[in-house]
Amino acid sequence: MRIVNAGAATRNISIVRFLLVPLFLLILAGCAPxxxxxxxxxxxxxxxxxxxxxxxxxxxxxxxxxxxxxxxxxxxxxxxxxxxxxxxxxxxxxxPKIPTQFLLYFTGGVTLTKESAALIPAIIAEAASRPAADLSVIGHTDTLKSDEYNDQLALQRAKKVAESLSAKGLKALTMTIEWHGKRNLLVQTPDNTFEPKNRRVEVSVR
Amino acid sequence: MRGLILMVALLLAPCVGAAGEEPIGYVKTITGDASVTTDDKKVVAAVGTPLYQGSLMETGKKGSMGVTFKDGTVMSFGADTVFKVDEFLYAPTQGKLKFASKLAKGSLNYVSGVIEKLKPDAVVVATPKGNIGVRGTQFLVVVEE
Known part of the structure; x- marks a missing residue:
């Protein structure tokens, strides 16, 4: 007698589950965020x-x-x-097209390395491929000498690159010139350290 | 010295928005109706329209708009979208890094820029339902009223 009852109960639960599961899924679908x-x-x-x-x-x-x-x-x-x-x-x-960056290096002072000078036309082409291109030109130095000296040098480097871009026919909406001096090193070094990889200008084309 | 920025206008001077402030980005793509409101001045958005801290971007029923920001962040909006830039600070050498914005409604495709690479908790997109913290990635978000 007990066994039969248990069987009946199980069947009832199965029927309930059979009906409830799709109902529950329907409710869930209705609640999709x-x-x-x-x-x-x-x-x-x-x-x-x-x-x-x-x-x-x-x-x-x-x-x-x-x-x-x-x-x-x-x-x-x-x-x-x-x-x-x-x-x-x-x-x-x-x-929009994802912005891209170029790094240009210097032999010393404000003279670009041969390889970096060759990137100027590539930057101009990149700007031409974008609507209302806007550029940032950021000058950096290594840690030789003082903050004041390096701020000036970083500015001169950025200006030199901006002038080269303009002279070679850059078409853009705006170009901003910034300088970080020796405060934003690519390769971390102690102060007063010669490091060619830190003597650079970063050009972002957006 | 380090805070100074020289603006070199090559083809046309950018429209002056908030007095003395530099643009933080520009509109790059447009379809249909779209506008940018800065300091209560609403302009029809066009390719090259500058964005400032506090700018409100809106698209119409069939509009869309794509923008880029100075740190390299890229965003694009689908139709019927309202998005505001509350705070944008990008001065890496001074450690000033923050990008707080709000998507009130509509859809957004977001691609990370440099700010959150330098400072992981500096970027939050707020929505009426919850906030999105961003850790260097691309995402999509839709807000229905």
Missing amino acids: KSYVVLLQSPDGTTGQVVVSGSGGTQTLATAGQRAPLDGSTPASPMKTEDIMAEFAQAIAAR
Whole structure:
């Protein structure tokens, strides 16, 4: 008698589960977040992280193609590539070309090395490929001599590169000249150290 | 000395926005209706429109807009989007690094720049539902009202 009852109960639970599971999934689908973030691979091939925090908690996304609601209420879950492309087609299509950097080196003073001088036309071509190109030209030095001396030298180097770009026909919306002197070393050295890799101008083309 | 920046206008001088402030970025792509509002002055966005700290970017029902910032951050907005730059500090030699912004509604494609590489907690995109902390990557976000 008991055994039969137990069997009947099991059958009842199975029927309930059979009905409830699809219902539960339907409710879940109805609750798919309308405000959410999707992590993607960066244009440079790496993937970093985003952390969302809201009234529902905090979630970390570390895998490309995952999404999570902005209120942080549920963990990250995969989103199909075609769904991502459909939802974000306009924003993705509007993405400007990713900015690029050039490093130019000096034999000493304000004279560019032969290899770096040859990059001037490449920078001009890069700017021409972009709408309303804007450039930053930032001068740097190694740590020989004083701050004041190196600020002046870094400025002169940046000016020299900007002048070369203009003279060779750069077309751009704006170009800003900045100098970091010996405060922004590419290769870390003690003070008063000769280091050719720090004698440079960085040109960013956006 | 180190805070000084020389502006060299090659083709046309950028429109003056907030007095004395340098642009922090420029509009690079546009489709349909899009605008930029700085200091309560709203202009129809065009390729080359400058952006400043406090600028509000908006796109219309069929609009989209792509912008780049001075630190190399790239953003693009889909239709019906409202996005504001609250704070943008990019002075690496002085350690001043911050990028705080707000996506009120719409969609955004974000590609990281240099600020968060130098200072990992310096970049936050706020939304009405929650905040997004960014650690050197690309992401998409949509906010529905």
